[in-house]
Amino acid sequence: MTKILVVAEHAGGKLNPATAKCVACASAISGAEIDVVVLAADASAVADQAAKLQGVKKVLKVENAANAEPLAAVLAPQIAAAAANYTHVFGPSTTFGKDLMPRVAALLGVGQLSDIMAADSAYTFRRPIYAGNAIITVEAAKDKKVVATVRVASFQAVGEGGSAAVEAAAVNAEIPTHTRFVTRSAAATGRPDLQTAARVVSGGRAVGSADNFKIIYGLADKLGAGVGASRAAVDAGYAPNDLQVGQTGKIIAPELYVAVGISGAIQHLTGIKDARTIVAINKDAEAPIFEVADVGLVGDLFTVIPELEKALG
Amino acid sequence: MSKILVGLKRVVDYNVRVRVKPDGTGVVTEGVKMSINPFDEIALEEALRIKEKGGATEVIVASIGPADTQQQLRTGLAMGADRAILVQSDAPVEPLAAAKAFLKLIEKEGPQIVLLGKQGIDDDNNQTGQMLAALWNRPQATFASKVELDSGRAKVTREVDAGLETIEVDLPAVITTDLRLNEPRYVKLPDIMKAKKKPLDTLPIAELGIDAGSQFKTLKYEAPAGRSKGVMVKDVGELVAVLKQKGLI
Numbered sequence: 001m002t003k004i005l006v007v008a009e010h011a012g013g014k015l016n017p018a019t020a021k022c023v024a025c026a027s028a029i030s031g032a033e034i035d036v037v038v039l040a041a042d043a044s045a046v047a048d049q050a051a052k053l054q055g056v057k058k059v060l061k062v063e064n065a066a067n068a069e070p071l072a073a074v075l076a077p078q079i080a081a082a083a084a085n086y087t088h089v090f091g092p093s094t095t096f097g098k099d100l101m102p103r104v105a106a107l108l109g110v111g112q113l114s115d116i117m118a119a120d121s122a123y124t125f126r127r128p129i130y131a132g133n134a135i136i137t138v139e140a141a142k143d144k145k146v147v148a149t150v151r152v153a154s155f156q157a158v159g160e161g162g163s164a165a166v167e168a169a170a171v172n173a174e175i176p177t178h179t180r181f182v183t184r185s186a187a188a189t190g191r192p193d194l195q196t197a198a199r200v201v202s203g204g205r206a207v208g209s210a211d212n213f214k215i216i217y218g219l220a221d222k223l224g225a226g227v228g229a230s231r232a233a234v235d236a237g238y239a240p241n242d243l244q245v246g247q248t249g250k251i252i253a254p255e256l257y258v259a260v261g262i263s264g265a266i267q268h269l270t271g272i273k274d275a276r277t278i279v280a281i282n283k284d285a286e287a288p289i290f291e292v293a294d295v296g297l298v299g300d301l302f303t304v305i306p307e308l309e310k311a312l313g
Numbered sequence: 314m315s316k317i318l319v320g321l322k323r324v325v326d327y328n329v330r331v332r333v334k335p336d337g338t339g340v341v342t343e344g345v346k347m348s349i350n351p352f353d354e355i356a357l358e359e360a361l362r363i364k365e366k367g368g369a370t371e372v373i374v375a376s377i378g379p380a381d382t383q384q385q386l387r388t389g390l391a392m393g394a395d396r397a398i399l400v401q402s403d404a405p406v407e408p409l410a411a412a413k414a415f416l417k418l419i420e421k422e423g424p425q426i427v428l429l430g431k432q433g434i435d436d437d438n439n440q441t442g443q444m445l446a447a448l449w450n451r452p453q454a455t456f457a458s459k460v461e462l463d464s465g466r467a468k469v470t471r472e473v474d475a476g477l478e479t480i481e482v483d484l485p486a487v488i489t490t491d492l493r494l495n496e497p498r499y500v501k502l503p504d505i506m507k508a509k510k511k512p513l514d515t516l517p518i519a520e521l522g523i524d525a526g527s528q529f530k531t532l533k534y535e536a537p538a539g540r541s542k543g544v545m546v547k548d549v550g551e552l553v554a555v556l557k558q559k560g561l562i
């Protein structure tokens with residue numbers, strides 16, 4: 001019997017959409033029983049949201065004042081304890097899941113599968129390696145727990161309408177005090193979140209300066225899009241690092257991706273391979289971005305974008 | 314004596330466009346340039362800077378890999394590490410086994426800080442540091458973009474999806490590096506000559522007394538699905554027309 005425990009990611013009392021994508025990955029395994037675990041100081045609001053996800057059987061609440069901030073060292077022993085009766089433990093391949101899940105796996109004495117993009121069976125998965133330049137099919141040992149992070153860009157979130165039972169779970173785990181949360185600085189932009197946005201406009205080095213990056217924000221706002229940036233633009237200080245799209249930044253799969261002044265290094269392409277439609281605007285007709293773009297326009301971004309904004313009305 | 318242990322992995326150079334073998338048994342690595350994993354170079358740079366500021370007295374670089382990994386360890390020594398340890402394994406080692414091997418080195422060397430890259434650019438796993446911290450029962454600070462040391466503690470700024478997060482950890486601890494932590498130094502020719510005389514110990518992985526067995530079997534390697542050829546448009550008018558036709562605007 002395949003029993004999958006999905007670790008919920010949440011902040012400010014809101015369930016992160018990445019959780020619904022982990023449930024979607026778990027649902028792809030036939031006959032799997034899926035539970036979600038929510039760790040928080042007060043887990044009620046998030047647990048209720050998780051209970052509505054299609055395909056979830058039960059939601060476990062693990063409440064402790066120490067769980068107020070998502071510190072891997074604090075959460076991992078509790079998840080490892082809660083995972084005792086499960087064959088699989090899934091978490092999202094976000095910075096939260098990447099930080100946490102390997103620690104859970106090691107406490108359980110097993111390895112981990114990172115970034116799974118497809119579940120062919122309960123023990124056979126596909127995942128990208130070498131910055132997405134190769135896809136491997138991996139078979140996990142059946143006598144061990146499978147701990148994995150799910151590549152959120154590869155799955156459509158399950159819908160709502162479920163009504164899973166919510167239970168408080170008592171876990172017996174020693175919680176360390178050697179790790180303490182200090183502060184978090186989030187860029188509050190009011191724009192759609194990069195990882196879940198249906199449309200994303202990204203700027204690259206050719207934008208030229210932090211001040212010029214306003215042109216990217218302007219187009220994004222016109223399209224109701226999230227904003228991204230290439231590593232070159234982030235390294236040059238044109239855009240904050242949490243906007244970086246690529247192998248070492250965020251991997252996204254929007255309906256529409258508009259790459260402005262981005263040449264299209266392998267590192268960047270890895271982050272957008274699964275976008276439905278890629279539009280590239282670049283001065284250089286030889287830029288590699290045009291090899292993957294569905295629609296390409298060779299032109300100066302400082303001429304093209306104002307025209308485009310005007311055309312969008 | 315305060316030591317920093319830095320993990321270096323030998324990987325296909327990041328500039329190489331990796332190709333899958335036609336028979337699906339792996340990727341082409343024959344005759345391909347190998348380098349230190351870029352994130353690990355950043356880890357070593359950080360360790361050297363800490364030592365230069367008096368925060369440590371010795372920097373040890375360690376790697377798990379085939380005999381040829383000595384080349385990358387020598388590069389690490391030329392950058393400024395004091396000595397090197399190669400845990401020799403001709404078979405690939407999964408992150409859990411690598412973490413177990415590092416734990417053995419920790420038990421022997423007693424470092425205050427273990428610095429690793431956040432991920433290898435070959436397997437893209439992003440696991441070893443977290444697993445090591447768990448097995449060691451010590452704190453982890455992953456995706457570090459700033460490290461400040463202060464009497465037995467480290468304040469680490471981490472790059473997370475929501476922006477930046479700062480945590481404080483008691484030492485000893487494992488820290489994994491993100492790209493923006495620092496700019497690694499270049500190696501100078503005289504340092505390459507000097508590095509040849511620095512100690513490099515090799516020990517076979519079998520001698521560590523760990524279970525280096527694997528849990529995962531790779532059945533197949535495939536090239537990623539290509540995207541179908543797109544269209545080039547001449548001007549903004551055409552671009553808008555295509556986007557409208559696709560129902561995107």
